[in-house]
Amino acid sequence: MNAKQFFEMTNDELVVKLNELKSELFYLRFKNATNQLSNSNVINSTKKDIARIKTILRERELNISNEPLKKASAKKAKATK
DSSP, rough: OOOOHHTTTTTEEEHHHHHHHEEEEEEHHHHHHOOSSSSSSHHHHHHHHHHHHHHHHHHHTTTTSSSOOOHHHHHHHHOOO
């Protein structure tokens, strides 16, 4: 996934995605151990996506980066200007 897509997600969506990626990594490791995984680069990309999500969540926790506005509320804000 693209890093920009992660920045556009809310914290709750990121936590859900993080849990999905962790379970996917678990199954990918099993497939790799049983030689059923055809492309082992998927494991590395999944690990990097997990790291990206954890970094974004930590930045928001430290108020380095803010949680993105919902697209609907952003449109309302533009309409009121």
